[in-house]
């Protein structure tokens with residue numbers, strides 16, 4: 001059994017999508033970050049930098065109970081439990097997946113969160129911040145679109161790399177934000193992933 005510490009954010013949905021793809025038994029433990037529950041002392045032992053998502057696997061390596069935070073590490077860990085399905089064991093394929101998995105968690109989502117801050121959550125209107133992150137997001141959408149013009153998925157097959165990117169493409173691909181008009185290949189990729197039953201379950205109600 002795996003406990004998933006979750007809230008309804010891009011990173012939360014990434015981890016929940018991963019759990020749904022894995023078929024592993026898991027239970028959602030909501031951590032309401034609006035109510036600052038991520039600062040509870042028990043939770044900080046699992047996620048020292050007060051972030052969701054995190055997991056506790058009661059049957060981790062060597063049967064030991066482990067905890068893990070950072071969405072990229074969680075995707076890789078759960079993918080590795082799935083016997084080659086979403087995180088390849090072959091070293092060359094692994095490199096391709098790692099490149100885009102790290103891009104997804106270290107670059108894409110981190111900057112998408114800044115876009116979200118300036119466009120949606122900032123209490124003040126800050127036009128230079130909006131302009132900067134709008135350019136950054138369009139640059140990243142363009143890079144993904146170009147890659148997907150000649151690749152069905154981020155690596156050779158559907159993998160944790162795609163899961164890592166999907167949540168923010170899904171949120172900011174909405175026409176209210178960046179939209180897909182200039183990114184037809186990214187739209188094709190997004191729409192094919194959106195149809196996966198695991199996505200439907202992961203983005204549905206959690207209680």
Ligand SMILES: N[C@@H](CCC(=O)N[C@@H](CS)C(=O)NCC(=O)O)C(=O)O
Nearest residue numbers: 009011033050051052053070071072
């Ligand atoms: N690099 C981390 C980022 C996680 C993150 O930014 N989590 C946000 C929600 S999406 C959070 O928990 N924020 C609460 C806080 O910063 O206190 C990951 O990929 O898991």
